[in-house]
Each structure stands twice: as C-alpha cells, then as structure tokens.
Amino acid sequence: MSETVRIALADIDRVARAALVRAGCDEANAIATSDVMVRAERDGCASHGLFRLPGYLASLRSGKANGRAAPVARAHAPGVVRVEGDNALAPLAMQVARTAVAPLARAQGIAAVAIVDVLHFSALWADIEGLVADGLGAFCMTAYLPSVAPAGAKTPFFGTNPFAFGFPGEAFIFDFATAATARGEIQIAARDGRPAPAGAGVDTDGRPTRDPHAILAGAQSPFGGHKGSALALMIELMAGVLIGQPTSAEAAREEKALGVCDGGPPRGGVLMIAFDPDRFGDAAGWRAHAGAFFAELRALPGVRLPGDRRRLERARIAREGAAVPRALWDEARRAAGH
Amino acid sequence: MSETVRIALADIDRVARAALVRAGCDEANAIATSDVMVRAERDGCASHGLFRLPGYLASLRSGKANGRAAPVARAHAPGVVRVEGDNALAPLAMQVARTAVAPLARAQGIAAVAIVDVLHFSALWADIEGLVADGLGAFCMTAYLPSVAPAGAKTPFFGTNPFAFGFPGEAFIFDFATAATARGEIQIAARDGRPAPAGAGVDTDGRPTRDPHAILAGAQSPFGGHKGSALALMIELMAGVLIGQPTSAEAAREEKALGVCDGGPPRGGVLMIAFDPDRFGDAAGWRAHAGAFFAELRALPGVRLPGDRRRLERARIAREGAAVPRALWDEARRAAGH
Numbered sequence: 001m002s003e004t005v006r007i008a009l010a011d012i013d014r015v016a017r018a019a020l021v022r023a024g025c026d027e028a029n030a031i032a033t034s035d036v037m038v039r040a041e042r043d044g045c046a047s048h049g050l051f052r053l054p055g056y057l058a059s060l061r062s063g064k065a066n067g068r069a070a071p072v073a074r075a076h077a078p079g080v081v082r083v084e085g086d087n088a089l090a091p092l093a094m095q096v097a098r099t100a101v102a103p104l105a106r107a108q109g110i111a112a113v114a115i116v117d118v119l120h121f122s123a124l125w126a127d128i129e130g131l132v133a134d135g136l137g138a139f140c141m142t143a144y145l146p147s148v149a150p151a152g153a154k155t156p157f158f159g160t161n162p163f164a165f166g167f168p169g170e171a172f173i174f175d176f177a178t179a180a181t182a183r184g185e186i187q188i189a190a191r192d193g194r195p196a197p198a199g200a201g202v203d204t205d206g207r208p209t210r211d212p213h214a215i216l217a218g219a220q221s222p223f224g225g226h227k228g229s230a231l232a233l234m235i236e237l238m239a240g241v242l243i244g245q246p247t248s249a250e251a252a253r254e255e256k257a258l259g260v261c262d263g264g265p266p267r268g269g270v271l272m273i274a275f276d277p278d279r280f281g282d283a284a285g286w287r288a289h290a291g292a293f294f295a296e297l298r299a300l301p302g303v304r305l306p307g308d309r310r311r312l313e314r315a316r317i318a319r320e321g322a323a324v325p326r327a328l329w330d331e332a333r334r335a336a337g338h
Numbered sequence: 339m340s341e342t343v344r345i346a347l348a349d350i351d352r353v354a355r356a357a358l359v360r361a362g363c364d365e366a367n368a369i370a371t372s373d374v375m376v377r378a379e380r381d382g383c384a385s386h387g388l389f390r391l392p393g394y395l396a397s398l399r400s401g402k403a404n405g406r407a408a409p410v411a412r413a414h415a416p417g418v419v420r421v422e423g424d425n426a427l428a429p430l431a432m433q434v435a436r437t438a439v440a441p442l443a444r445a446q447g448i449a450a451v452a453i454v455d456v457l458h459f460s461a462l463w464a465d466i467e468g469l470v471a472d473g474l475g476a477f478c479m480t481a482y483l484p485s486v487a488p489a490g491a492k493t494p495f496f497g498t499n500p501f502a503f504g505f506p507g508e509a510f511i512f513d514f515a516t517a518a519t520a521r522g523e524i525q526i527a528a529r530d531g532r533p534a535p536a537g538a539g540v541d542t543d544g545r546p547t548r549d550p551h552a553i554l555a556g557a558q559s560p561f562g563g564h565k566g567s568a569l570a571l572m573i574e575l576m577a578g579v580l581i582g583q584p585t586s587a588e589a590a591r592e593e594k595a596l597g598v599c600d601g602g603p604p605r606g607g608v609l610m611i612a613f614d615p616d617r618f619g620d621a622a623g624w625r626a627h628a629g630a631f632f633a634e635l636r637a638l639p640g641v642r643l644p645g646d647r648r649r650l651e652r653a654r655i656a657r658e659g660a661a662v663p664r665a666l667w668d669e670a671r672r673a674a675g676h
Contacts, residue, residue: 076447076617076618076619077445077446077447077448077614077617077618078416078417078445078446078447079416079417079446079447079448079449080446080447080448080617080618080619082618082619107415107416108415108416108417108418108446109414109415109416109417109418109450110415110417110418110448110449110450110611111417111448112447112448112613112618114618114619116619137575137580149638150635150638150641150642150643151641151642152640152641152642153638153639153640153641154639154640155638155639157634157635157638165568165572167572167575167579167580172571172575174568174571174572176564176565176568206640223562223563223565223566224561224562224563224565224566225561225562226514226642226644227514227561227562227566228561228562228565230503230512230514230644233510233512233635233643233644234503234505234512236631237475237505237510237628237631240627240631241505241624241627241628241631242475242505242613242615242618242620242624243618243619243620244618244619244620244623244624244627247631249634273448273611275450275580276415277580279414279415279418280414280415280418280420280450280452280580280581280582281414281418281420281452281454281581281582282580282581282582285582286579286580286582289578289579289582290575290579293574293575293578293579293585296495296587297488297495297571300487300488300491300493300495301491301492302490302491302492302544303488303489303490303491304488304489304490304564305488305571306564306568306571
C-alpha cells in the first residue's frame with residue numbers, strides 16, 4: 001500500500017480547480033469537474049476522486065477535451081432533450097442536462113436527455129444525486145473504452161459501462177460497472193503483486209485467471225455472466241447507437257486515429273432518463289410506501305444496501321479529510337503550481 | 339427426466355384456450371393468455387410455456403384472477419399512461435398497454451406505462467416483442483413473490499423480478515430474472531430430480547446448496563451478487579412502490595390474507611418504458627449504426643447473444659412441434675375437457 005495523507009476537502013477542491021485551469025479549463029468547467037472529484041472523496045470513493053485528475057489533465061493537454069466548452073441543451077421531442085457537449089469534460093454538461101431534464105420530467109412524467117460529445121470519467125451516482133434530492137427518479141448509463149469480453153467471447157469489446165439508478169424519498173442510489181471488477185482494482189493488484197478477485201477476467205486464450213497482468217493483456221469479464229453482458233450491451237446501444245455516439249470499440253478506434261490515447265476518458269455519450277413519481281398514479285402514497293419498504297428491507301439480518309457505505313463515510317471524511325496517496329497529492333499540487 | 343411428447347403449436351393453443359375458458363376466462367383473455375404460452379413454446383422456453391397453465395388455472399379457480407376483466411388505459415401525464423387491469427391475467431392488459439404506449443412514445447420520444455392490478459406469469463420478452471417489431475425500444479420489469487434473499491441476507495424478500503430490454507433495427511431483446519436462476523428452472527429440477535445450477539440459492543440456514551427442494555424452502559440468490567440484488571431492489575421500487583402496487587413481500591402477505599396462495603401469480607404491477615429511436619437525434623443513422631455494431635459483435639469468436647437460441651429454435655419447433663412433458667399435456671387436456 002502506498003503512503004496516504006489526510007487532506008481537507010476544501011484543499012482538494014482548491015488544488016484540483018487550479019490544476020484544471022492551468023491545463024486549459026475555464027472557471028465553469030474547472031468548478032464542475034473538481035466538484036465531482038471532491039464529492040467522490042467526500043464519500044470515500046477514492047477510485048472516482050482525485051485519482052481521476054491526471055486523466056482529466058491528460059485529455060485537456062492532448063487537446064481531446066475542450067476546457068472552454070459551453071454545453072447547450074436543445075429540445076428534440078416533447079420528452080427528449082439533447083445536450084451538445086462540444087467535447088467538454090462531462091461534469092459541466094451533466095449540470096446542463098440535469099437543469100434541462102428536471103422540468104421536462106415534471107411536465108411529462110418521464111423524459112430523457114442525451115448528453116453527446118463529452119468525456120465522461122466520473123462516478124455516475126454523482127450525476128443523478130441532484131435529481132434524486134429534488135424528488136425525481138433517474139436512470140443513467142455510459143459506455144467507455146473496450147475492456148470487457150462479451151459472454152462467450154475472449155476479446156475486449158464492451159466498456160466497463162456503468163449503470164446508475166436513483167429513487168427519491170429515501171434517496172436510494174446505486175451505481176455499478178457492468179464489468180465484474182473495477183479496472184483500477186486489477187491495475188492495483190498488478191502493481192502490488194496480488195491476485196485479482198476470482199471471476200475478474202480471462203487471459204488472451206479466454207481462460208479464467210486471477211493473474212492481473214494476464215487479465216489486463218486479455219479481457220475483463222462482465223459481472224453475473226451472460227446477464228451482466230446483456231446489460232453492458234444495452235448500454236452500448238443506449239449511450240452509443242441510440243444517440244449517434246461512439247460505442248466502446250468505436251471510441252478506441254477514434255482515439256487511435258486522432259492520436260489521443262492519453263489515458264483520459266474517450267469522447268462519447270451519456271443517456272439519462274428522469275421521471276417524476278408524483279405523475280405515476282400514486283402521488284399521495286409513494287413516499288410512505290418507499291419508507292415502509294426500506295424499513296422492512298433494512299430489518300433483514302445481514303442485509304447490505306448500495307450507498308450505505310458512502311453515507312457512513314460522508315460525515316467522518318467531511319470532518320477528518322480524505323485519505324489521498326502522497327504521490328497523487330504531490331502530483332496534483334505540482335499540476336496546480338502550488 | 340419425465341417423458342415428453344411432441345405437440346403442434348396449434349394444438350397447444352387450442353387446448354390452452356379451452357382450459358382457460360373452462361376455468362372462467364372470456365375469449366379475449368383466453369386468446370391473449372394462450373398466446374404468450376404458445377410463443378414461449380415456439381421459442382423453446384418451456385419454463386414460460388404450457389408449464390404455466392396450471393398456475394393460471396389455479397388463480398382463476400381461486401377467484402384471484404378475473405377471467406372476464408377488460409383492462410382500460412388512462413392517460414396520467416403527457417408521457418405516462420396507466421392500465422387498470424381489474425385483476426386480469428397480465429397478457430390482455432399488456433396488449434392494451436402496448437397499444438397505449440406506442441403512439442405516446444412516438445409523440446413524446448419516451449413514455450411509460452404502468453400496468454396495475456394484473457397477475458403476471460409470462461415471459462417479459464413476449465411483452466415487448468411487438469413494440470420492438472414496430473420500431474420502438476423498450477424496458478420492462480415486474481416484481482413477483484418473495485423468493486430471493488437480498489445481498490447479505492438469507493431470507494426471501496425480493497421476487498425473481500425479471501428485467502427485459504429491447505432495441506429495434508436488429509430486433510435485439512433480452513429478458514432475465516434478477517434471481518441467479520429462473521424459479522421455473524428450479525421447480526423443473528425439483529420435479530425431474532436433478533440438481534439446481536450452482537449459485538442458484540441457499541437453504542433455510544443460508545448455506546449455498548444445489549438441492550432444488552432446499553432452495554425452494556430456503557431462498558434463491560440474486561444473480562451477480564450485490565449488483566443483481568440492486569437491480570432486484572430497483573424493480574421492487576419501479577413495478578411496486580412507484581405505481582402503488584404491492585412489492586413482492588406485500589404481495590405474499592396479501593395472498594395469505596385473502597386465502598389465495600394458489601400457486602398462481604400474485605396481483606401486482608408491471609412497469610414498461612418505450613422510446614422511439616427516431617426522436618433521439620440520429621434518426622438517419624441509428625439503424626445502420628446498430629447493424630454495424632451487431633456485425634462486429636457477432637464476428638467475435640465464441641460470442642453468445644441473448645435471444646439467439648430462441649430464434650434458432652423457432653423454425654424447428656414451428657415445424658416439429660414443442661416437447662411437452664406427457665403428464666403436463668395430459669393435465670392440460672383434462673382441464674380443457676378434451
């Protein structure tokens with residue numbers, strides 16, 4: 001394990017913003033992008049916290065990301081809006097998307113927003129948390145770069161393709177990769193000479209292995225066999241094909257053609273669906289119903305619910321600061337010129 | 339294995355309809371309900387074929403299902419319609435739902451339909467196949483009776499809660515239970531004296547087992563650990579809480595209170611979302627894009643896509659008839675008075 005230091009969230013925000021501005025972001029983009037990293041650190045999700053800064057900076061420096069993009073929302077159908085990202089880092093475009101889709105969901109009952117030409121590198125739960133806090137439900141999904149072998153196959157084709165869902169009232173949110181294991185976890189196992197979790201992936205011959213180097217050369221596996229594979233496929237269609245954006249395989253070819261394989265996120269789309277529970281026929285009852293449902297669920301011995309760990313971490317980390325690897329903190333401060 | 343007989347699909351349809359009518363269905367309900375069983379048999383999905391007839395009949399005989407229900411669609415918001423099922427077997431209500439939601443999805447881009455007070459016992463892919471054939475995409479989900487232990491817990495709380503997705507163009511459809519294994523498969527293993535698939539569930543002490551009887555007494559497991567468990571939870575919220583319908587646990591209590599634990603499906607809701615890919619900003623491109631995506635995916639050695647087995651079976655079974663256990667066929671014919 002690398003040495004970590006405790007850093008106050010305000011300091012992480014200050015350093016991340018400065019580094020983003022130095023790499024070419026305007027204020028609006030720097031604030032939005034730093035915010036998603038700080039919120040991940042606040043909830044103990046190091047893998048989507050400051051850990052992502054070097055990738056963001058690389059994609060700004062290579063010219064793949066437009067640090068001065070001003071994403072614009074345009075209505076496309078009564079229930080569909082499209083946010084043209086202009087190659088922005090995703091966080092600012094996702095703000096624009098939330099602002100556009102929320103009134104539409106209230107007016108229509110359900111609405112979708114296609115966020116296109118953005119570079120998405122953050123946690124999906126952070127993209128829907130604001131909608132859920134405002135009383136809306138949401139689905140969100142995005143493709144990535146090819147790293148997961150479809151069920152039966154042995155070469156990477158699907159991205160790690162995360163899927164998030166949120167429901168208001170109890171503010172229930174989950175967010176998971178359709179890959180069995182986060183790619184970062186396999187990379188860290190390789191670095192530390194530890195085996196990868198069972199089921200994480202296959203070698204170049206398609207044989208299951210726990211050798212992290214063999215998996216990184218071969219392919220990650222989807223979670224849950226053919227069912228997780230089907231969800232990953234769904235996400236390629238919804239966040240790629242449906243909205244005229246690259247699938248994971250296409251994103252990788254585009255990066256190669258443009259010479260921007262910089263380790264940062266690829267250009268692509270995000271698909272978000274928002275709905276208003278007050279418009280589905282049980283406006284008077286759904287909040288109490290949700291409360292009773294979660295009370296009964298939480299009473300089951302041993303049960304673990306998504307998001308609970310994040311909520312527990314939140315108060316402690318806000319007080320104590322986040323644990324950041326010293327090397328990463330030093331790198332961030334250098335990038336910020338601090 | 340029990341002895342099977344080859345039965346022409348037309349004969350299955352004739353016998354199933356007659357049995358449903360004798361148990362109290364009017365023509366419209368009998369035709370719609372037989373149709374979903376015949377389509378399952380046509381595609382080699384025995385677990386959703388004639389295998390379901392005894393459950394349908396039991397729920398009609400107990401008075402839980404209303405065989406003469408006339409489900410009605412009512413607009414609820416510009417993008418939301420509600421189908422009041424009047425305790426119908428689901429198939430007729432799902433027909434009404436498709437007819438109501440399709441024009442709404444075309445007009446709005448995306449629309450939802452809440453099907454309430456129905457008894458759902460069929461394959462979800464059959465519920466969305468018609469929409470996909472008509473050029474729409476769809477999500478569909480429904481809760482059931484408590485049979486799956488949430489991640490970490492060991493008592494049944496979630497239903498087997500299936501989730502289906504369809505995308506037009508290539509007419510791609512998947513449909514899976516969020517349980518590791520379909521309950522019908524475990525029931526068939528119990529009937530035939532075979533072990534259940536590994537990972538299918540736990541005994542009453544929470545220990546993993548492959549004894550199908552022990553799993554039916556204990557709890558099924560969700561597929562893919564905490565991720566599948568999160569999806570099952572999402573479905574309880576969407577097909578239950580959101581639309582004022584019983585969650586799986588509530589459905590079981592209702593059955594007990596009403597004295598209708600008849601082995602048939604419980605009263606509950608189905609939530610379907612339909613969308614029109616022509617309204618998402620790439621009307622000119624998405625069909626060709628989908629074609630290229632699937633061509634590349636299918637070219638991967640070893641790859642297996644959802645629905646492929648069904649499509650392969652279809653032509654053969656239409657020609658040869660479906661393999662039906664003799665005891666089930668005899669039972670169906672007796673119920674039909676044939």
